[in-house]
Amino acid sequence: MARITLEHLAHSYLPAPQSPEDYALKELNLDWEDGAAYALLGASGCGKSTLLNIISGLLTPSRGRILFDGVDMTAAPTAQRNIAQVFQFPVVYDTMTVRENLAFPLRNRGRDPAYIAERVQAVARMIGMEDQLGRKARGLTADAKQKISLGRGMVRREVNALLFDEPLTVIDPHMKWELRTQLKSLHHEFGHTMIYVTHDQTEALTFADKVVVMHDGRVVQVGTPQELFERPAHTFVGYFIGSPGMNLLPATIEGDRAYVNGTHVPLGGRYGALAGSTRIGVRPEFARLSRDEGLPVRISRIEDVGRHKILRATCFGTEINILASEGEAIPADAARVVFDPANVNVYADDWLVAPAQGSAA
Numbered sequence: 001m002a003r004i005t006l007e008h009l010a011h012s013y014l015p016a017p018q019s020p021e022d023y024a025l026k027e028l029n030l031d032w033e034d035g036a037a038y039a040l041l042g043a044s045g046c047g048k049s050t051l052l053n054i055i056s057g058l059l060t061p062s063r064g065r066i067l068f069d070g071v072d073m074t075a076a077p078t079a080q081r082n083i084a085q086v087f088q089f090p091v092v093y094d095t096m097t098v099r100e101n102l103a104f105p106l107r108n109r110g111r112d113p114a115y116i117a118e119r120v121q122a123v124a125r126m127i128g129m130e131d132q133l134g135r136k137a138r139g140l141t142a143d144a145k146q147k148i149s150l151g152r153g154m155v156r157r158e159v160n161a162l163l164f165d166e167p168l169t170v171i172d173p174h175m176k177w178e179l180r181t182q183l184k185s186l187h188h189e190f191g192h193t194m195i196y197v198t199h200d201q202t203e204a205l206t207f208a209d210k211v212v213v214m215h216d217g218r219v220v221q222v223g224t225p226q227e228l229f230e231r232p233a234h235t236f237v238g239y240f241i242g243s244p245g246m247n248l249l250p251a252t253i254e255g256d257r258a259y260v261n262g263t264h265v266p267l268g269g270r271y272g273a274l275a276g277s278t279r280i281g282v283r284p285e286f287a288r289l290s291r292d293e294g295l296p297v298r299i300s301r302i303e304d305v306g307r308h309k310i311l312r313a314t315c316f317g318t319e320i321n322i323l324a325s326e327g328e329a330i331p332a333d334a335a336r337v338v339f340d341p342a343n344v345n346v347y348a349d350d351w352l353v354a355p356a357q358g359s360a361a
């Protein structure tokens with residue numbers, strides 16, 4: 001296992017990139033701690049696979065370096081990196097049996113037959129294919145083949161890192177949950193560094209100790225699920241994580257007050273002068289309806305989603321969401337919304353601003 005360091009890394013698929021827009025991966029510096037479970041989360045096309053393929057060596061970055069435990073591996077071929085990678089679609093040898101497929105990475109490295117037999121059995125149990133070990137892979141469903149790919153990725157204990165690129169796309173929903181749980185317990189047991197690429201926030205938040213959020217070729221935040229929820233470093237994180245995502249309202253900031261269309265909103269800290277376009281961000285969980293204080297809102301719809309209700313509303317023309325608990329009565333004359341000041345975040349040009357005094361925490 002290894003700590004993986006990315007130094008001034010950037011990648012463009014163009015032969016002569018000119019501007020930042022030409023880069024699929026804009027310059028980044030990032031340390032992946034040894035033994036941590038990461039999710040790499042972002043919308044389609046934001047650069048997740050590009051980053052993963054650079055780590056595994058399938059792609060050479062246009063700029064920057066990649067280090068394993070401080071050793072420069074930028075030019076090292078995939079085989080030398082000792083990394084297991086599982087892709088979105090199954091990669092299996094059709095003419096081999098399930099057993100032979102699972103054993104392949106170990107046989108390739110000349111491990112002894114008794115060890116191979118033991119590991120294959122253990123992995124087959126994990127992926128629920130113990131009774132199919134003698135079957136040829138040809139003719140198996142895509143779902144079963146992908147389980148073999150996952151198993152092959154997990155069969156070697158001594159890998160530097162395990163990389164998963166949306167590996168559960170072809171797996172049926174029930175098995176998805178089970179395999180994700182298996183991956184997590186495998187991580188607890190063996191402590192591999194794992195990087196799990198997904199565009200699904202639930203998958204990311206349930207799998208990872210730390211989530212790396214990407215947007216438009218940039219890493220916009222690395223944090224625990226709680227940090228991403230409480231203090232999104234970028235408006236994209238606020239919007240992308242949470243269900244529904246964070247409310248964002250254009251505001252001017254003066255000390256410990258924000259003004260939305262001239263109406264005062266108390267903040268949890270005092271802010272210095274801010275340049276650029278400023279907005280406040282408040283999660284629906286920290287907004288509540290009121291009769292007589294706060295910003296004016298017009299409720300357009302109430303959705304009952306089981307444990308709580310989502311109130312869809314507009315505030316000075318901006319759509320916002322308010323969460324109410326299941327049993328909470330919605331007063332007919334409630335036409336205002338109040339935010340919990342400690343949970344009002346301030347953004348300038350989309351980036352979170354820390355208060356100059358006091359804490360917004």
Ligand SMILES: Nc1ncnc2c1ncn2[C@@H]1O[C@H](COP(=O)(O)OP(=O)(O)OP(=O)(O)O)[C@@H](O)[C@H]1O
Binds near residue numbers: 042046047048049050
């Ligand atoms: N081989 C390639 N040649 C040229 N452009 C590419 C190539 N691969 C990816 N890109 C572009 O680079 C950007 C990042 O793509 P990438 O596949 O890394 O994103 P992603 O987040 O993994 O997306 P997805 O979830 O859809 O796989 C996209 O704009 C994509 O079109």
